[in-house]
Every structure is written in structure tokens, then in C-alpha cells.
Amino acid sequence: MKFIVKAGDSSDKGDARPQNEERKLAVDEEGNLSPYNPVTDMTPQEKELKVQEDIPRNLREVQRVLEERVGLNRSFDLVLREMVFGSKRVGIFYCNGFAKDTVLTDIITRLSYVDKEAVSHHTVETFMDMLIPHIQVKSYRKMSEIVGQVLMGGTALFIEGEAAAIAIDAKSYPARSTEEPDLERVVRGSRDGFVETLLINVTLVRRRLRDERFKLEIMQIGKRTKTDVCIAYINDIADADLVQSVKDKIEKVNIDGLPLGEKQLEEAIVNRGWNPYPMVRYSERPDVVSAHLLEGHVCVFVDTSPSVMILPTTFFHHVQHAEEYRQTPFIGTYLRWVRFAGIMASLFLLPLWFLMVMDPALKPAGLEFLGPQKEGTLPLLVQFLLADIGIDLMRMAAVHTPTPLATAMGLVAAILVGDIAVKTGLFINEVILYLALASIGMFATPSYELGLANRITRLVLLIAVAIFKVPGLVIGGTLWLLWLATRRSYNSPYMWPLIPFNAKSFFSILLRRPVLAGKTRLSLTKPVDGTRQPK
Template sequence: MGLFDKFKNFKSNFTIGDKLNIENSRDISNKLHDNTNYLKDRFKDCSDINFRELKKSLGNNKYGSILLVFTDGLVNNAIINESIIKPINFSHRLDNISDINITLLQDIILINSVKVTKKFDDVIHSILSGETVLLIDGSEEALLLNTRGWESRSVQESPVESVIRGSKEGFVEDIRTNTAMIRRKLKDSSLKIQDLKVGSKSNTSIAIIYMDDIVNQEILQSALNKLEKIKIDGIFDTGYIEQFLEEDTFSIFPQMQITERPDKACGNLLEGRIVILVDGSPDALIFPVGLVQFLQSPEDYYERFIFANIVRFIRFVGFVVASTFPSIYVAVTTFHQELLPSDFVLNIAKGRVEVPFPPVIEALLMEITIELLREASARLPSRIGQTIGIVGALVIGDAAVKAGIISPIMVVVIAITAIGSYIFPHFSTSYSVRFIRLPMILMAATFGAFGIVITWAWIIAHMCKLHSFGHPFLTPFAPINTKDMKDAALRGPMATLAYSPSSASNKNKRGK
């Protein structure tokens, strides 16, 4: 291959993205005029990018030029005025000197966080992240000044994971506020927070949080490798990260837990798990997890263990009821009437005299109606949504019974099933239960109780196969881990929970 052919081949493989990457990584010039023109060209038609040039007299009719660049709305204007502009304008250290230099300005400016860079990609990212960039004529370096000060939601109780007893703090959309809440609860130097940028266009900040002396280093390294391989234009919520990190994309069960509660995140950190925060999202991702974590609530640890165990047992019962109750009704009324008392069978028959559909059609119609009401109430404003959900269910259920479309007993079955779906502390678990319910109804209508057994066998086999970063989904039940049974379906007294479970970490062996 000749030189011309090599050049042509190189040119064909040289994409526009490569050109932009090279241009973005260019060094800062020592001529302020060139730097200003470059930034104005990059931020052309960006009305929120402000350029403020300061002229400082150096004596002998000489002036030093200083350029400040920042994004309006992402900065605290008071900090810029009081900590940058005012010290520069009124500092006597800049009088009668030959030239202004970066080192001198670092001493004058009253900013607690100052970084120095020679790259324009750092400059542009800092401007778009709420920092103020300072450039001077004659220097190939720029100062990145922390002046972030955008409006954000104040810390308040999580509307999804509210508790009667316990902390009322919830995560907000600002990542630094969230990391500070975790740091305030875990005052230990082994708490590590690593920052990454994900998203080629959004450059979203994410924080990977873990306890260095407890976490499984193999799981941590695996997570970091997967995060670095994410290729996407923008990340706007933890849901993006979850879908990139999960091992079985097509599983109906979530392999990571989400929470809006700092105390829950801290509790999982002490158990050797990893927490991921995404800037702009009030949710935290927790992994590795198993099925039992989705049925646990922070309130389980704030109440005495006897009462906590009763409530936790009710959640496990609710899981079975929400997933299986309609299919049991369909199987019994279709194939196994002999299992019910004769009086009860007669009452069911009376209620179904005018119903033209078989039980399976009844169940499917009611399930679809409940799902429509659920989605409608979730999308409407909160006050209207609650009214629509309650009134709609009562009116539609009563009208359907009077019209002979469904039987009264079916309304009771679906109502109990819906209530069972709402008891899960982890909302995403309800999606899994709702997905399980429909095929189980069809299997019950086809094969009776045997169909329910087959469906549950498939589900259990799938859960046995499922892993969350190498962590078995059914631990500590499959494989059996007696040491971690102290906080599984039931929990022991608080004295037995002093140390992290052995299945979550391979470093903390104090629980033996």
C-alpha cells in the first residue's frame, strides 16, 4: 500500500467525532484574545453563558486582562461578586507589578475550591457544571473556581418510602447533598466516594459509594469496569445505570434495589453493598441484593424485633397473595370445587348465575381494569388521582356486579390481591408480582392447581439461576447460609445484627 493509499484510508476512518475529540482536548493559548474567541465560538448562540472581562491597572499605562466565564443560573452570583471580582479589583497586591500570574490570583481569590488546568475540555466542562473559569493574558493555564449555586429541592421526607418511626430525610436531585447526608451518618474514613462522568453529551456525575474495609473488591471492580464501558449520549436517572449493569436483562425480577432514604443506603453500605448516586436523580442504586432485601423496610430495625417480624411475615404472605390469589380462585372454581365447603360453593354459584364469562375471563377483565385505574391515578395530580382511584374502583366494581359482568366474589379476590400488591417497601417489586399474576391465571385456567405448581416451579428455578453481581438471588435460602438467616425472612434481636452478613462481603468476617 502506497503512502497516498494509507492517507486515504486514514482519512476515511477519521470521523467527525474524532475531530471534535481532538479539538476539545486542545491546550489553552497564552493569548487571551485567542482563548476568548475560541470559547465564544464554542458557546455561540448560548445566551446563558456570560463573559466578564476585568481590566486591572499595573502602572506605566499597562493593563492586565482577566476573563471570567460562567453559566447564568448555575452559579451563585454573590460568590462571584464578593469572592472573585471584589478581591481582584481592590487588592493592592496587583498594583505596580509587571504582570498578573495565576499563582498570585490563587492567593487573592476567596474561593475554597480552586483547580488549575491547561485543557479546554476541562474548561468547557467546568463552565457547564456551574464553575467559573478564570483566564488571564499571557498564561496557558486557567483557574476553575467552585461557584456552584443553582436552585434545588430542599431535603424532605420520601413520599414513596415514608415510615412512622425513623428518619424523615430523603435524597434530593443534587448529588453533593446526597453524598453529604450519607457522610454525615457514616463518619468513617473507610467510606469511599468515587466520582465518574457518564454520557457523552450529558456528562452526568455519578458517585460510587462503598465501605472499603467491608466491600467485596471483586464486585466493586466489576461494577467500575461496567460503568466505564457505558456508551450513551445522556444519563438522567439511576434507571439508565441499572439497565446497563444488570446481568439478566430479560428477568422479571430487579437485580438492584432503589431507595430514596439515606438511612437505608447507609445500612446497606454497612452490609458490604455498593451504592450508586446519579446527579439529577433522588434515587440511590444498591447492589448486590437478593429477594429478601426487597421485602425489608428500614422500619423493621427501628421497632422491637417481635413486632418487626410480624410485619415482615405479613409482607411475605402479601407477596404470595398478590401473585397467586386470583389464580387459586380460577383453579378452584374451574377444576377443584370439591376443595371448598358445600355452602361456600353454593354462594359462589349464586353469584355467578348471571355472569356470562368463565372465571378466567372475569379475572383478566378485573386485572386489566385495576391496572388502568392504577396508571390513571398515578398520572393525575395527587389529590385528583387518589379520588379517581378510590371512587373509580368502587363505582366500576359495583356497576360491573349489577350488570352481571363479574361475580361479587371476584371483586373481593381482586381487591385483596390489589391490597397485597401495595405492601412492598420496594415499589419495583410490585411490577414483578403483577407480571407473574397474569400467566399464572392462564396456567390455572388451563391445568388447574397443577398449572399453579408448574408456574411456581418455573419462577423458583429462574430465581435460583438469577444472580446480582455474582450474589445468588435467593441467598440465604439457596444456597443455604445459616449465618445470614439471622436477618432473612425473620430477623433476630438487634444484638445478633452487629456485623455485616457474610454473603455480602468477603472481607468482613467478624460475624462468624
């Protein structure tokens, strides 16, 4: 066995190589040094890898390598079809579920009329440049590259006697229609939404952004899944440092695969640990993604995922909805304030009512009627916790219940559980009322992830009020705000423009301004071109 070491600069004048050339030496078991031969001194593993990387010139050998490498003849969806075109025997390798049979049939029909003279010289170049009638054709000389193209949906042509193979990008992915996403519905507006196919998703955005500076850079993540990840940005708007930072973090992800798509990638690149608040915004609407790209954001598409990540993101990005921009500025502002009120109610309504019940002296004049009219069997805090967990159980049950049975499940939950629980004294009416109002505020939150995080915050505030009363609510709310203010999303303050305060941008959050009133882009993303109305 020989071990490979590297020699330093050579000072031997008889050595014809440059002095700075790095030389490799082989060390045998007895400790003797000898020049390293890259062929004879290969380890068995290195030799096997090199043999497998080279595309065999013989189709029988190609078949053997494919059987060892990808399980040809064991996996029923992998097919190697051998045919003769002219004087050349060709092996057509493809995945049966991905192959676009109509296109491949046309290609095979064209190749069937090839004469022997046409393919006798420069066979690979002739096939690519003259004989294969397709818009995406490329040759490869490594087995791993050509196999990767087939597993992505392409079709490979192995030619007898040639050390290169041709990949034809004729694939058809199973995909559903681009229907409106359930989480971001609008009354008036476009009804198309992202699907699980990457190419369809980027096409929906490019349809809205016909800018020649709109860039889509793709890379593969995952040793086994080799998931396609696309980074989208507008070149002369997005900050170059932000784009490079996102690319660097994605490239450094070392994982076997991303079967759950964008969510696993988010945890890998954002690294937010146990933080319940979302550090990125998800959207399934191409118009929302296009609007953020025009603001200088970077968007990340992940194949097999219908949601797109938007970076960087603040707390206030999660409380805006496309419906506000589909109405007039006045109505949009009204809808926004109603939504803000619902979000605040989901956070502080229950703790405030609980505090006034514990200390009736805190009730404002005229609101003396607030409070339980009768005592329940369980303490109020236990009632809140049980009812909150019960709502979560009903929400999860609604997700897993077939649609025809969802209505029946709602009746069971509302009548049998809720009504009987009040009549038996397990819960009091006020607890059900205020918890229902808080839950409506949570469901009115545009971001599903933010709504869940606010629910956790509400439970913490309830416990703090039960233990410390007024100081618990004040200190708990202050710590919550300070904790969010110290979070950062790709070096952007999470509570911007409230902390640090930016009057102009904060005014834009409170009011849905007319389109022509927004003449500049957000300073948060540090856009290269900050003008929204070019001259």
C-alpha cells in the same frame, strides 16, 4: 495525503534511539516512507482539535473559541464578563443559572484591589495562591477541561497573555428540600431523603457514616450529558473484587447520555434484558443506604437522581422495610410476617381460588362456601384479566391526575365503574373481592419494582391454571422458583439464603433479630471485616 504507520524494532547501530522504541513513519500517496513529523504531518482535523484544546492567550480568541464550542452569545445563559484586575485583563466565563453570585461578588471585590505589581509575574499562580479567596480553585491548560468545569457549574477565569485558565467551584444547583420519600415512609424515624443533587445525597450518608474508610469515587458517564456517577463503599468491609467489578462495568458504558439517571445506568451495567424482576435495590433513604454499606454492599449514586442503587441484591432484600427496624424486634417480626403474607397473597391467592372454582373437589372441608354464588356474563379468566388491567389503568391515572382531582377519580372508579360493573353482571362480587386482596398485597410490597413483577407472575399463573388446572399451578410455580434461583446479581444468587440454603441468614429474614444479636455481617457480600461488634 500521508498515512501513518508504525515501524518495528530498529537494528541500525547508527540509530541513537533504544532498539525497543516504536517509531512512526509517514506514507505519502506514492508509497514512499519518511519520518513522521507530529506537527507538519497532522491532518486538518487533528490540527483543528489541537488548536481548540489549547487555551488562547488573547481574550478575543478565547471569545471566538467559546462561540464556536459552546455557543457563547447564542445561548442566553452563558456569560463572558471582562474586567481588569491590576494590569491584567480577565474574562470571567460562567453559566448564569449555576453561578453563586454572592461568592463571586466577594471574589471580584477582592480582586478589584489588586495592584499591578502583584500580578506582573507568575500571574496564574498568584491568582490561585494569593488573590482568589475560595476553597476550591484549580488551573487547567485544555479548553475542553475548563469548559467542562463551567458546564458543571463552576466559573472560569481566562487571563490575557496566559495559556492556562482558573476554575472556581462556586456553584449553586437548583434543589428541593430533603423531605421524606413517598415510597419509603415510616411512622417513626428520620424524615430526610435523597434529592436530585449528588453532593447533598452523599453528604446525607456521610453524616451517618463518619468512618475514615468510607470512600466515594466519582466518574463521568455519557458523551453528551457527562453525568456524575459516584461509587460508595467502606474500604475495609466491601469486597475489593465486587468494588472493582462495579467500577469496570460502569467505565465500559458507552452511551451518549443518562438523562433518566440511575435506571438507564442499571440497564447498562446489569444487562438483565427482559427479566421483570429487579436485579438491584433502589432506596431514597440515607439510613437504609448506610445500613447496606455497613453490610458490605456497594452503592451507586447518579447525579440528578433521588434513588441510589444497592449492589448486590437478592429477592429478600426487596421484601424488607425500614419500619421493621423502627419497632421492637417482636413487633418488627409481626410486621414482616404480615408483609410476607400480603406478598404471597398477591402471587397465589387468585390462582388458588380460580383452581378451586374450576375443580370444587379441591376445596378443603369447611371451605365449601368459597366460589361464585352466581355466574357472570364473561368467563372468570376474562374477568380477572379485565379487572387487573383496570386496576393498572386506575393506578396510572392516579399518578397523572392532579392531587385535588384524585379523590374524585377514586370515587368514579369505585362507584361508577366497579359497582355498576357488578350490578350489570359484567363482573361477580368474588372476583372484585379477591382481586382487591391481591392488589393490597402488591401495594404492601416495599419494592415497587418487585410488586409489578409479581403482578406479571400472577397473570401467567392464572393462564396456566385456566389451561392445565392443577398441573399448571404446580409446574408454573415450580418453574417460577427455579427461574429466580438461576438468576444472579453480580455473581450473587438471587434467591439466597433460600437457594442455596443458609440456615442462619434465612432465620434472620424470618425474624427481625435484636440489634446486638447480629454479631456478624451477611456472607453474601463476602465482607473483608465480617464482625459487627468490634472489640
